[in-house]
Amino acid sequence: xxxxxxxxxxxxxxxxxxxxxxxxxxxxxxxxIRMQIKDxxxxxxxxxxxxxxxxEIAENRITAxxxxxxxxxxxxLRTLNRMNDIIDGVKISGRIFLDNKDIYQENIGLTExxxxxxxxxxxxxxxxxxxxxxxxxxLRIHNIGEKSIWDEKIEKCLRDxxxxxxxKDKLHSSALDxxxxxKQKLCIARLIIIEPEVILMDEPCSTLDPIATMxxxxxxxxLKKDYTIVIVTHNMQQAARVSDYSGFLLLGELIEFDDTNNxxxxxxxxxxxxxxxGRFG
Amino acid sequence: MNxxxxxxxxxxxxxxxxxFLLALITVFIFKEGIGIFLKIGFAKFIFSPDWAPSQKxxxxxxxxxxxxxxxxxxxxxxxxxxxxxxxxxxxxxxxxIARILKPAIELLAGIPSVVYGFIGVVILAxxxxxxxxxxxxxxxxxxxxxxxxxxxTVISISLDALxxxxxxxxxxxxxxxxxRWQSVYMVIIPAARSGIIASVILGMGRAVGxxxxxxxxxxxxxxxxxxxxxxxxxxxxxxxLELGYATGMHREALFGTGMxxxxxxxxxxxxxxxxxxxxxxx
Numbered sequence: 001x002x003x004x005x006x007x008x009x010x011x012x013x014x015x016x017x018x019x020x021x022x023x024x025x026x027x028x029x030x031x032x033i034r035m036q037i038k039d040x041x042x043x044x045x046x047x048x049x050x051x052x053x054x055x056e057i058a059e060n061r062i063t064a065x066x067x068x069x070x071x072x073x074x075x076x077l078r079t080l081n082r083m084n085d086i087i088d089g090v091k092i093s094g095r096i097f098l099d100n101k102d103i104y105q106e107n108i109g110l111t112e113x114x115x116x117x118x119x120x121x122x123x124x125x126x127x128x129x130x131x132x133x134x135x136x137x138x139l140r141i142h143n144i145g146e147k148s149i150w151d152e153k154i155e156k157c158l159r160d161x162x163x164x165x166x167x168k169d170k171l172h173s174s175a176l177d178x179x180x181x182x183k184q185k186l187c188i189a190r191l192i193i194i195e196p197e198v199i200l201m202d203e204p205c206s207t208l209d210p211i212a213t214m215x216x217x218x219x220x221x222x223l224k225k226d227y228t229i230v231i232v233t234h235n236m237q238q239a240a241r242v243s244d245y246s247g248f249l250l251l252g253e254l255i256e257f258d259d260t261n262n263x264x265x266x267x268x269x270x271x272x273x274x275x276x277x278g279r280f281g
Numbered sequence: 282m283n284x285x286x287x288x289x290x291x292x293x294x295x296x297x298x299x300x301f302l303l304a305l306i307t308v309f310i311f312k313e314g315i316g317i318f319l320k321i322g323f324a325k326f327i328f329s330p331d332w333a334p335s336q337k338x339x340x341x342x343x344x345x346x347x348x349x350x351x352x353x354x355x356x357x358x359x360x361x362x363x364x365x366x367x368x369x370x371x372x373x374x375x376x377x378i379a380r381i382l383k384p385a386i387e388l389l390a391g392i393p394s395v396v397y398g399f400i401g402v403v404i405l406a407x408x409x410x411x412x413x414x415x416x417x418x419x420x421x422x423x424x425x426x427x428x429x430x431x432x433x434t435v436i437s438i439s440l441d442a443l444x445x446x447x448x449x450x451x452x453x454x455x456x457x458x459x460x461r462w463q464s465v466y467m468v469i470i471p472a473a474r475s476g477i478i479a480s481v482i483l484g485m486g487r488a489v490g491x492x493x494x495x496x497x498x499x500x501x502x503x504x505x506x507x508x509x510x511x512x513x514x515x516x517x518x519x520x521x522l523e524l525g526y527a528t529g530m531h532r533e534a535l536f537g538t539g540m541x542x543x544x545x546x547x548x549x550x551x552x553x554x555x556x557x558x559x560x561x562x563x
Binding site: 083086110113119121128190 | 376447449450451452453454455456457458459460463467468471472
């Protein structure tokens with residue numbers, strides 16, 4: 001694929017027809033591409049953790065990354081907002097585009113990038129501050145809005161994260177006193193208050209019980225109207241339930257990337273089939 | 282009794298002996314010192330500024346104020362320095378540099394206090410005398426020397442507190458688009474607050490208790506200082522300077538000084554203990 005393909009006219013969503021797409025094994029069409037990963041490789045020191053990954057992230061869809069532990073799915077997710085930058089000894093080659101801009105360019109503003117591409121972590125990590133301070137944190141660091149509109153914003157993001165009714169009377173109590181799934185919702189609220197464009201979720205439900213997991217999944221489904229979501233999960237049922245596209249990774253390689261339906265009903269690669277039928281992993 | 286039990290019991294007894302010694306010292310100091318409180322009264326002993334053993338005047342207030350001045354001075358100089366170092370080491374320092382810096386700072390704790398005092402007398406005091414006036418041996422000299430001496434204590438304990446902050450806080454903050462400094466200032470330091478406070482309190486205890494270096498550089502005049510360029514005598518200096526020739530009531534008064542010090546240190550250490558127990562909540 002020529003370079004012109006990955007740098008289309010700015011502002012115009014990238015559209016690709018079937019077959020045009022040689023870099024990745026995708027069968028179906030992705031209509032509005034939000035992010036694009038090109039020939040991405042990553043090394044931790046000598047360890048080749050990601051091998052020549054090519055994939056696209058569709059706008060307002062949920063893309064799931066699945067695979068056994070240690071396959072590199074979290075690493076791949078963390079390349080999307082450059083969280084791997086804080087780890088010593090990481091080397092990255094290839095490109096990742098957000099709206100046709102290479103996020104690994106020298107002159108990219110890291111804080112701006114991470115404001116656009118937010119992240120929810122495996123272990124809910126609200127700061128040891130009050131619920132209110134957790135929510136205003138992003139507003140303060142990015143100087144968003146006047147204090148007078150903060151309350152309004154806080155109510156909106158808490159409602160969007162389905163947390164408002166639980167916490168509206170105790171906004172100034174410690175965020176650490178919330179239950180696990182409330183904490184995770186707070187982390188999501190803390191993120192969407194700064195209006196990111198893409199939300200990365202790194203096994204967001206792995207520490208939650210099934211009911212809380214269900215609630216977070218429902219929440220993800222409502223969030224995808226406004227946000228592009230990428231989720232890492234080792235729970236295949238979860239990927240099947242919530243995602244529109246799935247990528248299967250194994251030992252640092254993207255084995256298959258396709259419509260979630262195809263992945264789970266008609267995988268093309270034997271290894272994908274073995275994994276989703278539970279033969280290993 | 283089997284071998285395991287025997288070894289266990291032996292170690293238990295040895296461990297108890299340390300506690301026993303502490304109890305012994307406490308009892309001894311209080312037994313020797315309590316007399317002066319009974320003879321001249323608690324309030325007079327603590328709040329009278331007149332200390333003239335030959336005229337049977339025993340008031341500790343000048344010394345208490347001396348200790349307070351020097352300690353506060355040491356904290357004003359030493360705490361910002363220590364905390365900057367530990368924040369730098371914990372959050373910003375490349376690993377290679379940290380590997381050199383940390384042992385170097387720990388080495389500071391190993392230097393005998395008489396060496397600090399010596400440097401203070403030879404270099405610091407003349408500089409103060411020349412450029413700021415006064416006799417040189419002063420509150421300022423004492424505070425500066427003590428500030429250096431409390432560095433290792435404050436740095437190592439506040440560093441532990443900063444390292445104990447879960448990495449996920451930093452990640453969460455960076456992922457929201459915060460800069461490193463914003464994350465440190467707005468999340469990590471508040472999370473480590475109780476440990477940092479404990480480190481300052483323990484540094485304070487170290488400053489109050491230091492003797493040799495303080496005797497050498499702070500002039501030891503028995504009067505309440507009105508400026509940082511005046512000489513002072515601390516509680517610890519008072520004991521060390523006079524114990525050699527004290528008898529009778531004078532000796533009791535020095536043990537009384539020891540009691541006051543003992544109580545101050547107890548209060549500080551208890552406070553630090555309370556703060557370290559209030560660790561970062563996960």
